[in-house]
Amino acid sequence: MKKxxxxxxxxxxxxxxxxxxxxxxINRHESLVKVxxxxxxxxxxxxxxxxxxxxxxEGASNFDFVAQGGQDILFPFDRYVAGLTIxxxxxxxxxxxxxxxxxxxTFREDVLMDSTLFSxxxxxxxxxxxxxxxxxxxYRFVNRERFQLAxxxxxxxxxxxxxxxxxxxxxxxxxxxxxxxxxxxxxxxYTFPAGMYMSLDATGLYASxxxxxxxxxxxxxxxxxxxxRAGYPLxxxxxxxxxxxxxxxxxxxxxxxxxxxxxESNERYGENYLSTMSxxxxxxxx
Amino acid sequence: MKRLTIMIMLxxxxxxxxxxxxxxxxxxxSPIKFRFETETGLVGVLEHTYQxxxxxxxxxxFDFVKEGGQDILFPFERYVAAMTIxxxxxxxxxxxxxxxxxxxTFREDVMIDSVIxxxxxxxxxxxxxxxxxxxxxYSFVKNDRLELAxxxxxxxxxxxxxxxxxxxxxxxxxxxxxxxxxxNLYGRYNFNSGLYLSLDATGLYASxxxxxxxxxxxxxxxxxxxxRAGYPLxxxxxxxxxxxxxxxxxxxxxxxxxRTWSEPTQSYTSNVLATSSxxxxxxxx
Numbered sequence: 068m069k070k071x072x073x074x075x076x077x078x079x080x081x082x083x084x085x086x087x088x089x090x091x092x093i094n095r096h097e098s099l100v101k102v103x104x105x106x107x108x109x110x111x112x113x114x115x116x117x118x119x120x121x122x123x124x125e126g127a128s129n130f131d132f133v134a135q136g137g138q139d140i141l142f143p144f145d146r147y148v149a150g151l152t153i154x155x156x157x158x159x160x161x162x163x164x165x166x167x168x169x170x171x172x173t174f175r176e177d178v179l180m181d182s183t184l185f186s187x188x189x190x191x192x193x194x195x196x197x198x199x200x201x202x203x204x205x206y207r208f209v210n211r212e213r214f215q216l217a218x219x220x221x222x223x224x225x226x227x228x229x230x231x232x233x234x235x236x237x238x239x240x241x242x243x244x245x246x247x248x249x250x251x252x253x254x255x256x257y258t259f260p261a262g263m264y265m266s267l268d269a270t271g272l273y274a275s276x277x278x279x280x281x282x283x284x285x286x287x288x289x290x291x292x293x294x295x296r297a298g299y300p301l302x303x304x305x306x307x308x309x310x311x312x313x314x315x316x317x318x319x320x321x322x323x324x325x326x327x328x329x330x331e332s333n334e335r336y337g338e339n340y341l342s343t344m345s346x347x348x349x350x351x352x353x
Numbered sequence: 354m355k356r357l358t359i360m361i362m363l364x365x366x367x368x369x370x371x372x373x374x375x376x377x378x379x380x381x382x383s384p385i386k387f388r389f390e391t392e393t394g395l396v397g398v399l400e401h402t403y404q405x406x407x408x409x410x411x412x413x414x415f416d417f418v419k420e421g422g423q424d425i426l427f428p429f430e431r432y433v434a435a436m437t438i439x440x441x442x443x444x445x446x447x448x449x450x451x452x453x454x455x456x457x458t459f460r461e462d463v464m465i466d467s468v469i470x471x472x473x474x475x476x477x478x479x480x481x482x483x484x485x486x487x488x489x490x491y492s493f494v495k496n497d498r499l500e501l502a503x504x505x506x507x508x509x510x511x512x513x514x515x516x517x518x519x520x521x522x523x524x525x526x527x528x529x530x531x532x533x534x535x536x537n538l539y540g541r542y543n544f545n546s547g548l549y550l551s552l553d554a555t556g557l558y559a560s561x562x563x564x565x566x567x568x569x570x571x572x573x574x575x576x577x578x579x580x581r582a583g584y585p586l587x588x589x590x591x592x593x594x595x596x597x598x599x600x601x602x603x604x605x606x607x608x609x610x611x612r613t614w615s616e617p618t619q620s621y622t623s624n625v626l627a628t629s630s631x632x633x634x635x636x637x638x
Contacts, residue, residue, distance in 0.1 A: 093586045100546075100584070102592055149633050161633065163395075183458075194456075200395060200426070226395075226426045230456050232475065236520030239458050239475030243425045245397075330422040330457045 091304030092352050102151045107310055107349025111144040113168075114315075114342040116195075118229070120181040120242060121334035128178045129338070135178075136193050137170030144345045150203075155210060158217065160203045164314075167196040171234075180231050181332050183240040189233050196228035197341070203252050203270065217254040221270050222247055223290065242337075243330040248272070250290060262300050269293040286320035298351065306351040315342035377589025377637050388435045392595055392634025396429035398453075399600075399627040401480075403514070405466040405527060406619035413463045414623070420463075421478050422455030429630045440495060443502060443539075445488040449577075449599075452481040456519070465516050466617045468525040475519035482626070485509045488537050488555065502539040506555050507532055508575065513615075527622075528615040533557070535575055547585050554578040571605035583636070591636040600627035 094101040113133050121127030132138040150160035170193050178185045185191060205219025224247055232239040250272035258264040271291035291313060298308035319338045326333065379386040398418050406412030417423040435445035455478045463470045470476060490504025510531055517524040534557060541551035556576035576598060583593035606620045 093590075095587070102584070102586060224426070228422075228425055232456065232519060236475055236518065239456060239519055241422060241456050241458060243422060245425050326460075328418065328422075328424045329420045329460045330424055330455070 092302075093304065094353060099154050100151055101353060103149075103351065103353035105146075105148040105349060105351045107146045107308070107347040109144050109310070109345055109347030110141045111312075111314075111343050111345035112141050113138040114344055116341045116343075117338065118195075118340075119338040120240075120332045120336070121179065122336050126179045127334065127336075128180060130178060130180065132170075132193075132195060135172065135174070135176075136195075137172040138168055138195070142168050144347055146347065146349075156207050158203075158205045158207065158219070160201075160205075162201040162203070164199050164201070166198045166314075167194065167228075169194050178231075181240040181242065181334050183231070183238050185231065185233060185238060189238075190235070192230075192232045192234055194228065194230040194232075196226075196230075198226050199248075200224045200226070201270070205252050205254060213258050215254070215256040217252075219252045219254075221250045221252045223250060223270075224248070240332075241330045242332045243328065248288075248290060264296075264298050266296045266298065267293070268296065286318065286322065288316070288318040288320075290316040304353050306353075308349050308351060310345075310347045310349060312345045312347070313342070314345065317341070379589070379638060384439050386437045386440075386638060388433075388437070388636060388638035390431070390433040390435075390634055390636045392431045392593070392632040394429050394595070394630055394632030395426045396599075396628050396630035397426050398423040399629055401626045401628075402623070403465075403480075403625075404621070404623040405525070405617050406464065407621045411464050412467075412619065412621070413465060415463060415465060417455075417478075417480060420457065420459070420461075421480075422457040423453055423480070427453050429632060431632065431634075437492075441492050443488070443490045443492065443504070445486075445490075447486040447488070449484050449486070451483045451599075452479065454479050463516075466525045466527060466619050468516070468523055470516065470518060470523060477515075477517045477519055479513065479515040479517075481511075481513040481515075483511050484533075485511070486535075486555070490537050490539060492539075498543050500539070500541040502537075504537045504539075506535040506537045508535060508555075509533070525617075526615045527617045528613070533573070533575055534559075549581075549583050551581045551583065552578070553581065571603065571607060573601070573603040573605075575601040589638055591638075593634050593636060595630075595632045595634060597630045597632070598627070599630065602626070 090096045116132035116138055117129055118132060119127055119129045123129065130136060145165050147163045148160055150158060152158045171191065172193065173190045174185055174187055176187050201221050201223040203219060203221040205217040207215055207217040209216035225245060227242065227244040229242040230239065250270050252270045254268050256264055256266040273289040275287040294310050294312035296308050296310045298306045300306045317340045321335050322337060401417035401423055402414055403417060404412055404414045408414065415421060430450050432448045433445055435443065437443050457476055457478065459470055459472055459474045459476055462472050486506050486508040488504060488506040490502040492500055492502040494501040510529065510533055512529040514527045515524065535555045536557055537555045539553050541549055543549045558574040560572040579595050579597035581593050581595045583591045585591045603622060603624045607622060611618055
């Protein structure tokens with residue numbers, strides 16, 4: 068999928084360069100609907116990450132992915148956005164955030180994960196997959212030449228796939244989960260006379276009620292995806308940028324969805340606390 | 354074909370200056386016009402059951418969604434290279450990658466193709482069903498606003514389904530290649546703004562022996578139907594969003610067993626798959 072998106076970006080940039088004039092790279096100047104694409108790539112580090120499936124009093128381990136699961140190095144980070152603006156005021160964005168970390172580690176203590184015991188000394192393959200897709204609508208309520216402010220709503224679809232697997236295949240536990248996560252989006256941008264701009268884009272929500280987190284039962288959770296960007300337009304319709312991003316989320320509670328699928332957790336109680344920091348370079352075409 | 358399509362798209366850009374001011378890759382008065390498409394997005398499995406072996410003999414009807422880890426979203430891509438002759442005759446070549454690899458620990462005994470995987474067994478499962486398709490259609494209505502076309506398609510399935518115990522003790526493989534004929538219908542409406550909506554459906558239900566490419570009775574169906582909203586960024590380049598249903602069924606006793614070591618040992622097979630995908634794409638022409 069990443070290859071296809073990159074291909075589309077390369078094609079679009081190339082096509083745009085061929086046809087650029089007074090217009091943007093891919094949009095006509097007079098068009099009410101303008102399309103944009105963004106791709107960024109870089110690295111990210113995990114600041115903290117703990118995960119538990121099952122109750123502590125029943126022996127479940129609170130697993131520290133950084134200290135115990137091999138997430139103590141840097142990993143590649145990509146992000147892809149396609150969107151459109153209507154009449155310079157309404158912005159619709161579709162985001163794809165790949166986020167899968169595969170690590171290898173030999174456990175140094177017994178770990179009980181979702182009723183499965185992995186003993187000390189067991190070589191393990193661990194997959195933490197938490198890519199997500201997000202649809203965002205925002206309205207630009209301040210739209211000056213230098214300064215823009217926008218706010219809106221987002222709906223994120225989590226697509227979790229967490230696997231603890233003994234390398235010899237003797238034991239494995241899988242936790243799959245998909246579901247919607249609503250959130251709020253805030254955006255601000257300031258453009259300097261030289262053309263360089265700084266922007267802040269934050270999408271997040273804390274929810275402890277049942278309705279707002281997309282479940283029919285009480286489950287506490289939060290997400291925050293906040294990035295500080297410095298960008299520069301190389302030419303009309305083509306920006307380069309550097310991006311510093313905090314991406315994190317928490318979930319804690321008793322799920323009422325046990326045993327619907329064999330790839331869901333056996334245990335109802337779960338906790339997941341993740342915070343990451345990424346640095347990327349990117350390209351925006353419009 | 355994926356690499357070929359990508360290469361052709363890149364080459365098209367290089368030759369584009371030759372034709373600038375007309376289409377991106379086609380001359381305005383050319384009787385043969387080419388088009389290339391790539392799209393990418395995600396797919397969710399609505400329903401998917403699979404059985405290899407007779408239920409009366411203990412074969413398990415395996416639910417890939419509930420029991421096989423296909424309960425999350427997966428990446429989806431599609432590549433098309435096509436040509437239109439005299440504005441009426443359309444020929445398209447499609448490559449549809451479709452492979453889902455999942456991990457799951459079985460919570461009941463499962464018998465697939467005479468192999469019993471016990472309850473509690475960690476499993477690696479591969480469901481590979483990519484296909485290639487050639488389609489010919491004739492545009493019997495084609496004006497500035499509306500296009501309607503119908504035609505025939507021939508699809509080649511390229512199935513590889515593997516149930517493998519994670520510790521490598523047991524494994525069963527079912528591979529299969531074969532042609533699937535189908536009917537294609539296409540309709541497109543262009544709005545004043547340039548935005549267009551199109552519906553493209555290829556499908557067939559067949560229960561007789563001849564039409565499904567086998568010499569024995571085997572019931573099967575396919576349906577690949579997509580609703581597309583597209584917008585021309587400039588002449589010869591469209592972006593589009595696509596909502597697609599892709600599914601198929603197969604049920605019956607095959608005579609193609611144990612010809613090769615990667616075919617099933619059991620003659621009876623049932624496979625029901627229904628997916629829905631959302632993609633964004635680029636079309637150059």
